[in-house]
Structure formats: C-alpha cells, structure tokens
Amino acid sequence: MTTRPDPSDSAALDKLTKLYRDGTEESSSAEMDRGLDAILGRVAAGRPHGRAKLRWSLLAAAAVLAVVVAVPATSTLRARWFAPAPPLLAYEIAGGQVLEGGYLRESGRAGVSLDFNDGSKVALEPGTRGRIREVERAGARVAIEHGRASFQITPRAGRRWLVDVGPFLVTVKGTVFTVAWEPLTEQFELRLERGRVTVSGPVSAGEITLRAGQRLAVNLAKAETTITEDVSGGTNDDSAKARAPEPSRSAATPASAADDAAADKGPFASPSPSPGKRGGERRWSDELAHGQWDQILSEAERSGIEATLGTASSEDLLALADAARYRRRPELARSALLAERRRFPSSPRSLEAIYLLGRVEESRPGGFGDAIGWYDRYLARAPNGAFAGEALGRKLTLTDELFGPARARPLADEYLRRFPSGSYAGSARALLSVQ
Amino acid sequence: MVLRVARRGLGSAAEAEDIAQEVFFRVFRHAKSLQDPERLRSFVYSVTIRALQTELRRRKLTAWLHFEEPQALSGLGWRSVDMETRELLQRFHVLLERLAPRERLVFVLRRMESMTVEEIAAAMELSESTVKRSMARASTRLSRWIAADPLLAGLYREEGSRP
Structure with missing residues (x-):
C-alpha cells in the first residue's frame, strides 16, 4: 500500500523547502578569495599548452575512469554478493x-x-x-x-x-x-x-x-x-x-x-599571551576567552575574594563567576553572581546572572528546587530574553526530574508553543508522547 | 550566485566550492566566445546547471555502483540552525538525494532559486512541458516521501493543527 500525500504534506514540503533555502548562507569573502585564487591558478597553469594538454587530460581521465569504475564495481559486487553483511549493531x-x-x-x-x-x-x-x-x-x-x-x-x-x-x-x-x-x-x-x-x-x-x-x-x-x-x-x-x-x-x-x-599546558590553555591587567584594570573577560580560568581565580584570591566582589567591574564579576563555574567552585560562582545582582541591579548582565544562578544551583546536590526558582525569576523578568528558551528548557527538565512527568507536561506544551525548534523540543515532545 | 545554487543543489558546501571553481574555469575559457555581454549571467547559469547535472548524475552512478545510501547533508554553513532543525533538513536532504538528477535540479531552480519555467527550460535545454512535468513529479514524490516520514509529516501536521 502506498502512502497518499494530503494537503498537509504539501504544506510540509513548502516549509521544508523554505527552511532548506533560507538555511544556505551566502559565501564569505574568504571563500570567494580562496575560490578566485584557485581559478586564477588553474587558468594560469592551463594557458601554455592548453589544447594538447586538454586532449591528453581527457585520454588520461578516460583511462582512469575505466579503472575507477571497473575495480570498485567488481569489488563491491563481489562484496555485496559473497561477503556477509555486517552484524546488527547493538x-x-x-x-x-x-x-x-x-x-x-x-x-x-x-x-x-x-x-x-x-x-x-x-x-x-x-x-x-x-x-x-x-x-x-x-x-x-x-x-x-x-x-x-x-x-x-x-x-x-x-x-x-x-x-x-x-x-x-x-x-x-x-x-x-x-x-x-x-x-x-x-x-x-x-x-x-x-x-x-x-x-x-x-x-x-x-x-x-x-x-x-x-x-x-x-x-x-x-x-x-x-x-x-x-x-x-x-x-x-x-x-x-x-x-x-x-x-x-x-x-x-x-x-x-x-x-x-x-x-x-592543556586543552583549554591559551595559544596567545595572557592579556593580564591593562593599565591597572582587570580584564578577566579576555582571560576567560583565552581559557585562563585558574589565573582569574588566583588573581581574585590574591586580591581577596571579599574585596574583589566589592570592587570588580560588572564584566569582571561575570568572568569570575564563569571561571568559578568551569572550575567547579559553585560557592564562589554564586557569590560573584549575587554580587553582580547586588551592585549592578539594572545592568543587562544582572539578568544573565539570574539565569546563571540557576545553572550554579543545578550543579549543587539538592539544588534543583532553587535552580527552578532562579529560572522562574529569569522568565518573569525577561520572558523574551536571550536565555528564555534555555531557562524554560532547564525548568522543564528539572521539573520532570523532581516532580515527575505530570507536572512537567504543561511546561513541555508551553516550550513547544514558544520554541518549536528549540534544543529541548525533542525532550518536550517525548514527554508529551508518553501519557 | 554560483556557490549558492551549487550548495542548494548538492547539499554540500565543499562540493559546491569545487563546482564553482569548475564553472568559473569554464567561463574564463569560453569568455572569448561570448559575443553579447548582456548574456553573461545566463551563460554562467547554464554552465553552472550543466556542471551540477553532471555532478548529480555522477553521484547517482557512484551510489548505484557502490550500493550506497543517499549522501548525508555534509554542511552548508548553517549558522543558526539548531539540532532539531538540522535533523529535519538532513531528512529532507535525503529525500532530495532520492530524486532523479533532472527532477532535483528543476525543483531546486524553481522552488529555491525562484527561476521561471522558461528560464529553467532555456538553461537546461529542455522543453517547457518537460520542465513542468519534472517539477510536478518531483513535488509529488517529495510530498509522498514526506508523508511516509513520521518525523517530517508528524511535526508539520502537529504545527498545522494548532490554531
């Protein structure tokens, strides 16, 4: 029995075609330059004996083609008919x-x-x-x-x-x-x-x-x-x-x-020299970008954690929190994020700090409930914020973990409605499919 | 333009680059024979389409000789595509790979490049009725295959059924 297309299949075809078409990026200038160099190289190389070379190339290509086609064809036919198929993977x-x-x-x-x-x-x-x-x-x-x-x-x-x-x-x-x-x-x-x-x-x-x-x-x-x-x-x-x-x-x-x-020095060491302090100011975001987490943590400790939390810039506080998270020091990460919220309550980083506090709590044993609380606060403050999809997705996962699928399903439904192609959409669908 | 058509036609950024180089190499070689500069764009288009046709036929032949499954989508430079969308595109790409080279190319040129039937017919050296038939066959087959794919069909039915 064959499957008959219905109108929704045509709609699906339209959408998939659009998705495929829109997903193709325009070429970068680097790609264009690379391509142009290759073409100019080929043109220059082909100029002196163009016609004779082309003829010989065609003959050689034909001979190679005959071998290329004949050998794999016979070997794959043999392999197909005489060799056992690989066993099922389990x-x-x-x-x-x-x-x-x-x-x-x-x-x-x-x-x-x-x-x-x-x-x-x-x-x-x-x-x-x-x-x-x-x-x-x-x-x-x-x-x-x-x-x-x-x-x-x-x-x-x-x-x-x-x-x-x-x-x-x-x-x-x-x-x-x-x-x-x-x-x-x-x-x-x-x-x-x-x-x-x-x-x-x-x-x-x-x-x-x-x-x-x-x-x-x-x-x-x-x-x-x-x-x-x-x-x-x-x-x-x-x-x-x-x-x-x-x-x-x-x-x-x-x-x-x-x-x-x-x-x-390790997979996360920087290949470039450390920027360190510039003009007496900390630039931990640079060090963070170069993977120098330990350096950030030791600088903070040298200056005194309390003093750092009280004086560091908003950017440095988030960098310190990230370094602490990556080095699995949730207490320090939490302190840095809370300092960010306390000292820079109206900065956009303060919102990001709310979401990150959820991530920090998640990494702590028994911290799922607190994490959900932070994600709720983030979603209330920034329902369309940069981390809204991630916050709702994490909340969905943790609710399922803590309270079971019955409590998580409404969140799954909400997630799919708001982020149908989001990275938690698969989990949400799976949750809704098991009633 | 050449790279974009090749990427959409082949589903591979790396292969598209090879095709683009081949196209421009041919264009340079034959530029002298082009008497009307106004026709440069359509000339480049037709060279691109011929190169794509050759490549798609070569792929089909190789796949047949090697008993290979359709090629995986090997990267088009998706900048902001998440994993779920990527899976949909991968499945759709496999369906495109199943089409005959001519049907696939007609479909890509019509639906993704928005070329007219007349333009496609001229570029592919086909009659307009052949282009229309190929387009109809490609759309019917793709729709049927989408209906048979639980993820593709299910997802869009679900979306379509929402108010």
Whole structure:
C-alpha cells in the first residue's frame, strides 16, 4: 500500500523547502578569495599548452575512469554478493537509561557509557546531555547536546558513525576522540587521539578533516576556528576533565609553535599571551576567552575574594563567576553572581546572572528546587530574553526530574508553543508522547 | 550566485566550492566566445546547471555502483540552525538525494532559486512541458516521501493543527 500525500504534506514540503533555502548562507569573502585564487591558478597553469594538454587530460581521465569504475564495481559486487553483511549493531548501557526519543538519562553522577557489540565505546561525562538517534546495521548516530563525551569507534567497512555535537556534525572514520559542546557560550571542541574524522557545521572553512593528534576549537560567538597539534594527547590529563571548551584565537590558522606550547599546558590553555591587567584594570573577560580560568581565580584570591566582589567591574564579576563555574567552585560562582545582582541591579548582565544562578544551583546536590526558582525569576523578568528558551528548557527538565512527568507536561506544551525548534523540543515532545 | 545554487543543489558546501571553481574555469575559457555581454549571467547559469547535472548524475552512478545510501547533508554553513532543525533538513536532504538528477535540479531552480519555467527550460535545454512535468513529479514524490516520514509529516501536521 502506498502512502497518499494530503494537503498537509504539501504544506510540509513548502516549509521544508523554505527552511532548506533560507538555511544556505551566502559565501564569505574568504571563500570567494580562496575560490578566485584557485581559478586564477588553474587558468594560469592551463594557458601554455592548453589544447594538447586538454586532449591528453581527457585520454588520461578516460583511462582512469575505466579503472575507477571497473575495480570498485567488481569489488563491491563481489562484496555485496559473497561477503556477509555486517552484524546488527547493538549496545549495552551503564550508568543510566534510554528514554523515549533516544535521550539518555543519567541514573547516578558517574556519567553514562554505551558499549557496542562491535567493540565501540561511547562515554558521556557526568552532566552531559546526549541522545542515541539511530542504531542500525549500517552504523549509529549519537548526538551530544551539552557537555563532553569520548568515543572509541571500531572501524568496519560499510559502517558509518555520525556524531552531532551542537550544530556540528562529526563523520567518524574509525577512531578515538573526545568532543565537547557548551551551548551557552557556543563553544565546540574536538580532540582527536587516533584515526581520522571530518567535521562540518558553521565553520569558516566548510568541512574540516582532522588527523590524529589534532585539536579543533570553534568559538561560534566570536567566529573563531583554530586547529592545533594537541601534543598533550589522550583524554586522561586533568585538563581534559574540564567541562567546557575554550574559545581560541585566529580563524583557521595553521598550528604554530606557540599553539603547541599552549596545547602542552592543556586543552583549554591559551595559544596567545595572557592579556593580564591593562593599565591597572582587570580584564578577566579576555582571560576567560583565552581559557585562563585558574589565573582569574588566583588573581581574585590574591586580591581577596571579599574585596574583589566589592570592587570588580560588572564584566569582571561575570568572568569570575564563569571561571568559578568551569572550575567547579559553585560557592564562589554564586557569590560573584549575587554580587553582580547586588551592585549592578539594572545592568543587562544582572539578568544573565539570574539565569546563571540557576545553572550554579543545578550543579549543587539538592539544588534543583532553587535552580527552578532562579529560572522562574529569569522568565518573569525577561520572558523574551536571550536565555528564555534555555531557562524554560532547564525548568522543564528539572521539573520532570523532581516532580515527575505530570507536572512537567504543561511546561513541555508551553516550550513547544514558544520554541518549536528549540534544543529541548525533542525532550518536550517525548514527554508529551508518553501519557 | 554560483556557490549558492551549487550548495542548494548538492547539499554540500565543499562540493559546491569545487563546482564553482569548475564553472568559473569554464567561463574564463569560453569568455572569448561570448559575443553579447548582456548574456553573461545566463551563460554562467547554464554552465553552472550543466556542471551540477553532471555532478548529480555522477553521484547517482557512484551510489548505484557502490550500493550506497543517499549522501548525508555534509554542511552548508548553517549558522543558526539548531539540532532539531538540522535533523529535519538532513531528512529532507535525503529525500532530495532520492530524486532523479533532472527532477532535483528543476525543483531546486524553481522552488529555491525562484527561476521561471522558461528560464529553467532555456538553461537546461529542455522543453517547457518537460520542465513542468519534472517539477510536478518531483513535488509529488517529495510530498509522498514526506508523508511516509513520521518525523517530517508528524511535526508539520502537529504545527498545522494548532490554531
């Protein structure tokens, strides 16, 4: 029986077409320059013996084409008809459970791990939000919506692994790597230990192929992309355990000695010199952007925490709070955010501080109730604010966790009404589908 | 313009760049033969469309020889697309990949580039009735496939049913 299209399918086609059309970005000037250079190079190279060269090129291309077509065709036909198909991919989960829609829920505080029957392993660090999107004979697709996860993928012909990390798509070729995505600061990081992966998404150079030992850091907010040689290697160093990726310097710069030296200090060390104090003023936001969290914390401690909270600028207080959050010092983060609210009540950062207080409370055992309170305050003060979707989404998740789905469903409904394509829409739909 | 059409036609920013280079290389090589400068735009369009047709046919052939599944959407430079939208676009892209090269190209040019039937017919060297038939077939197939996809159909029915 075939499925007949109805009018709503045409409407869906219209909307999807529009989405696809509008999603295509205009070319950047860098892309245009790169393309123009390549064309001019080809034109210049082709000028002297154009016609003869073209003829030989065509003959050579025909010969190569014959081989290229014949060899894979025979080998794939043979493989198709005589080789056994790869076994079904299956997995065991530890440390959590799979919810409707493939969402992974952590049962303890040790993270969730997935062991696949082909030897592949996926480990989500504590607090990481992830989802199994597909598991089939041809491969698997896993999404990391927030946090950090390590992958150890066993290569096998005919099997493909895809990992969605925020807005990025990682195509795996059989490899060991770690990814991290922090939606709040729009920072992505991938550290490739072994093998090869390609990364596509909103990056300036289109698709990026990484080789073993490289580290890719993207700061979407600052439109920065950096690839460095990650000489520290592996995922067992202390710095790899940090929760959020750091922003990095120039756009798609080649790895340099300075980068290597920075990588030696850890994945979140800055490849550029520390700005430190300028003209006697603190500039912690710069240090924060360069991943120098420990430096911010030690400067604050040197000056005295109380004195810092009483004198630091609004910008520095938020930077201090972020550094403290990233270094898992919730008490200090809370104090900095409360100081921000107390000293700069009418600044826009004060609103952001309300939302961040919710995030801080979430990280504290037993702090979910307080976190919901902060998210409520944020939504009341800024119903259409920059973090409204995130605040409502977090409130939805925590309400489900604390009080169960019956209390969470109205929030899910509200979330879908206000943010139908938001990052919690999948969770909200899953919640509404189980009545 | 060339890059945009190629991106929408192929669903891959990297491949679109290759196509754009090929197009401009051909345009440079044949620029001398262009007698009417007014026709440069349509000339570039027709070279682009021919290159896209060749690439889409090559893809189909390669996929057939290798028994491959339709290619994944490998990045169009989506700046502000969240994960849910990305999934929708990925699924829609797979459906576009299933179309025959001519149908797909006609659909992209008509619905995404807003070209007229006459313009498409001229650029693709087809009759207008062939363009119309290809367009109708592409729309029907896509609508049918969307209806069979629970996520695509379900989501939009849900949205459409809301007041």
